[in-house]
Amino acid sequence: MTSDTADWYLRFADGEAAGRSVIYEEWARGVAADPEVLALLDGLPEQKRQPNLVFSTARLLGAPSGIWPVFREWLLAHWDAVAEEARVRSTQTNEPGRCAALLPALALVPGPLALIEVGASAGLTLIPDRYAYRYDDDRRGEVRIGDGDLVLECATAGGVPLPSAPPDVRWRCGIDLHPLNLSDGDVHWLETLVWPEAEDRRRRIRAAVAIARRDPPRIVRGDVVDALREVVAQVPDGLTPVVVSSGTLVYVPGLRRAAFRHLVRELGCRLLALEGMRVFPDLTPERVPATPGTPFLVTLDESPVAVADAHGRWLTWL
Ligand SMILES: C[S@@+](CC[C@H](N)C(=O)[O-])C[C@H]1O[C@@H](n2cnc3c(N)ncnc32)[C@H](O)[C@@H]1O
CATH class of the missing domain: 3.40.50 (Rossmann fold)
Structure with missing residues (x-):
């Protein structure tokens, strides 16, 4: 489980975030190497562990868009709220481009x-x-x-x-x-x-x-x-x-x-x-x-x- 989630976040860092978002790339690599955060994520239904959904939900609730250690501290302190919100949201990115x-x-x-x-x-x-x-x-x-x-x-x-x-x-x-x-x-x-x-x-x-x-x-x-x-x-x-x-x-x-x-x-x-x-x-x-x-x-x-x-x-x- 945890290693699947870690792999998912690493794939996200390498394949999606690299070159597009320094912040998300750093967060995703941070998550992938962090057993405590991975254990929390594994408490969510699989489709709700999606990196983009978790990161967006955290930012919606006020997470600072800064370096990984600062984001990690915020995430651990606000995990219950993030988990509750992520359960009712989905990635609905609407891109007019x-x-x-x-x-x-x-x-x-x-x-x-x-x-x-x-x-x-x-x-x-x-x-x-x-x-x-x-x-x-x-x-x-x-x-x-x-x-x-x-x-x-x-x-x-x-x-x-x-x-x-x-x-x-x-x-x-x-x-x-x-x-x-x-x-x-x-x-x-x-x-x-x-x-x-x-x-x-x-x-x-x-x-x-x-x-x-x-x-x-x-x-x-x-x-x-x-x-x-x-x-x-x-x-x-x-x-x-x-x-x-x-x-x-x-x-x-x-x-x-x-x-x-x-x-x-x-x-x-x-x-x-x-x-x-x-x-x-x-x-x-x-x-x-x-x-x-x-x-x-x-x-x-x-x-x-x-x-x-x-x-x-x-x-x-x-
Ligand atoms: C990533 S958004 C894309 C939005 C828009 N088409 C665009 O290109 O910007 C995907 C949308 O599909 C919706 N969706 C996912 N599965 C669906 C389904 N089975 N039936 C109807 N809508 C669905 C989601 O709620 C979400 O709003």
């Missing part, structure tokens, strides 16, 4: 569109048509699309079919097991889920929240498989229903994931996904172009079309 990675593939679907996002969190990835985009393309140079208050930037390569305008979205609905709303409390949790040093991402979230609050997208409580049929049935006639999944299916067990794909096909919807490479092992291309970091895969109707940064900072067409 992902819209920049999704937009070109979305634009390949003839509109007008109805968007149905599974795992919509607070709905910040459900409003791609309300953002502006600035692509730095390896063939065309700078390409600007749309004119919203928030400009999402993305470096593109490999002949990305950049559209000339944002998509024509006429209807939208999210589905989430635990929808977040746009209240100050939920927005504070969203901001805390962003790693300590990533102030630019927090600014982007605040700007996206301001845009979403003008006309909050509807998000129904439900599971990606169980709720989908009913939501799709509500799509007005004349719109192309596109089911979007970004950073969600990784949380859905393999058999349910297969059931979800089957259901989307059965309902006659288009399916656009931005997910980690392991999520659709059968769709992973044999050769993945060299990328600046660990790539996510963009698929349209279960065909790989691009690899992208998990937060939409770059996109390479296949």
